[in-house]
Amino acid sequence: MTVWIGTSWKMNKTLGEACAYADGLAATPVPAGVQAFVLPPLTALAAVRDRLAATPEVLLGAQNAHFAEEGASTGEVSMRMVKDAGARLVEIGHAERRREFGETDRTVARKARAALDHGLLPLLCVGEPREVRDRGEAAARRFVVDQLRAGTSLLAPAEVDRVLVAYEPVWAIGAGGRPATPAEVTPVMAAVRRALAELAAGGRCRAVLYGGSVDLDNAAELLAQPPVDGLFVGRAAWRLDGFRALLRVGAGTLVR
Ligand code: PGA
16 A cells, blocks of 8 residues: 655745755655655756655656647646656646636646656646535535546546546635545545546546645544545645655554
8 A cells, every 4th residue: 555645835945945855855765655746846846856866756746737749838838848857747737726827627638638648647636616515515526526527538548547636625725724624525535536436447546635734633634534545735745844744644554
C-alpha cells in the first residue's frame, strides 16, 4: 500500500525560498510507503528539479499547463514545457483555476488528454461548491462524479487508471475554508472510486486523495478512512517542517 502526501505551493515562494525548501527536502528521507509530491510555482520548477536530482522518490509537478502543443497563448506554458522543466505530474482543474480563470470541464478534459499524451501523470481535482453541498450529500456526490466523468471524457478506459484524483470540496479549501469531516468525505470519495472503477479498464484506479484545509490535527483521521489514499495539502505544507510532519503522519498510517 502507498500513501500519497503532496503539496502545491500555489502562488508562493521566490526562487531562493523554493530552493531552500528543496534542499531541506533532499536532506529528509521520505518514509517507506509514502509517495511524496511537490508542485512548485513554474518559475522555480527547474531549479527544484535540480535540487532534488538525487531524490527521485519525491515526484515533482506543475500546478497547471495548457492543453495545446504550442502557439500564441500569452502567459501560458505547454505540457511539453513543464515536462522539460522537470514535471512528472501535472495538476488539472483546481478549484482556484476554475474560479479565477474560468477553467471548464471541457478544458480540464483537454488538459488530462494532453498530460497523458506527454507522459505526465494528471492530478485531476474535483469538488463541489458550498451551495451544492448545502443541498445534501447526494447532490455533492452527483456533482463530483459528473466532474470526474467530464474530466476523463477524452481518455480511453486503459488511460483512466493512470489518473490521480484529488477530491477537494471548494468550501474546504484555503484560509476561509473548513476541513471536511470524515463523515462528509467518505461517501463522496467512495462514489469517486465507484465511478473510476466503471470508467477505468479493469476497474483499477491509481489513487484518490483528499484536499482542503488538511493539517496535522486532521491528517491521521482523514487517512484512516478507507477511500482515502492520500492527502493533497496547501497551507499546512508550505513550510518544510509542516510537510515533513505530514509525511510522518502518512508513514504512521501504514504501520497501524
Ligand atoms: P489548503 O489548500 O490545504 O490550503 O486548504 C488545499 C488545496 O487547494 O489543495
